[in-house]
Amino acid sequence: GENVEQHPSTLSVQEGDSAVIKCTYSDSASNYFPWYKQELGKRPQLIIDIRSNVGEKKDQRIAVTLNKTAKHFSLHITETQPEDSAVYFCAATRRGLTGGGNKLTFGTGTQLKVEL
Amino acid sequence: ETGVTQSPTHLIKTRGQQVTLRCSSQSGHNTVSWYQQALGQGPQFIFQYYREEENGRGNFPPRFSGLQFPNYSSELNVNALELDDSALYLCASSGPSGRAVETQYFGPGTRLLVL
Numbered sequence: 001g002e003n004v005e006q007h008p009s010t011l012s013v014q015e016g017d018s019a020v021i022k023c024t025y026s027d028s029a030s031n032y033f034p035w036y037k038q039e040l041g042k043r044p045q046l047i048i049d050i051r052s053n054v055g056e057k058k059d060q061r062i063a064v065t066l067n068k069t070a071k072h073f074s075l076h077i078t079e080t081q082p083e084d085s086a087v088y089f090c091a092a093t094r095r096g097l098t099g100g101g102n103k104l105t106f107g108t109g110t111q112l113k114v115e116l
Numbered sequence: 117e118t119g120v121t122q123s124p125t126h127l128i129k130t131r132g133q134q135v136t137l138r139c140s141s142q143s144g145h146n147t148v149s150w151y152q153q154a155l156g157q158g159p160q161f162i163f164q165y166y167r168e169e170e171n172g173r174g175n176f177p178p179r180f181s182g183l184q185f186p187n188y189s190s191e192l193n194v195n196a197l198e199l200d201d202s203a204l205y206l207c208a209s210s211g212p213s214g215r216a217v218e219t220q221y222f223g224p225g226t227r228l229l230v231l
Contacts, residue, residue: 006158034219034220036222042224043206043222043223043224043225044159044206044222045222046219046220046221049219089158089159091158102210102218102220103149103161103164103172103174104149104151104159104161104208104220105161106158106159106160107158108157108158109156109157109158
């Protein structure tokens with residue numbers, strides 16, 4: 001099955017700096033890679049996603065890059081703000097064989113702390 | 117917010133008991149996936165329901181079971197509770213099939229504590 005590794009486990013940056021979180025996946029058939037932000041006691045919230053036919057996607061201060069050959073993808077947050085502090089999870093999936101959907105395999109999470 | 121709801125929000129049970137957790141999917145979604153998130157870990161896939169049928173299962177024992185109703189809401193049942201079952205249980209709903217991939221939207225979760 002799919003295996004997703006995520007690094008680093010903790011990341012501390014100064015406000016205004018950039019943050020980068022990296023993930024690798026094992027299943028070359030995976031074709032969808034979402035990123036979720038989870039604040040303490042809250043639900044995972046989708047912040048950005050990328051499909052395998054695209055190499056990069058941006059949404060304001062957030063960007064994700066995908067290297068299918070190397071099987072890794074990264075989350076980039078620029079101009080970090082204190083409200084960016086949370087746990088970030090990467091995930092990978094491919095469409096289910098029966099066409100009903102897909103199961104997400106998550107990384108172990110990165111605790112991002114943005115310091116003033 | 118995603119429109120996915122779960123109940124109850126918190127639950128305390130003792131070892132050996134049974135529990136039922138509920139999830140209402142987002143309007144228009146016909147697929148519900150259940151995940152277990154232990155403290156400090158990423159969510160782990162339990163199983164998925166699509167059009168009232170189980171559509172994939174993770175590495176969880178048979179005492180974890182579920183069902184999906186005609187309105188696409190879903191239940192997760194856990195029998196013979198063990199201490200290690202203490203976790204946040206998340207459901208996620210996703211849209212109709214036919215698209216290349218489907219985005220999953222999570223509910224707020226049910227926090228289960230087994231004593």
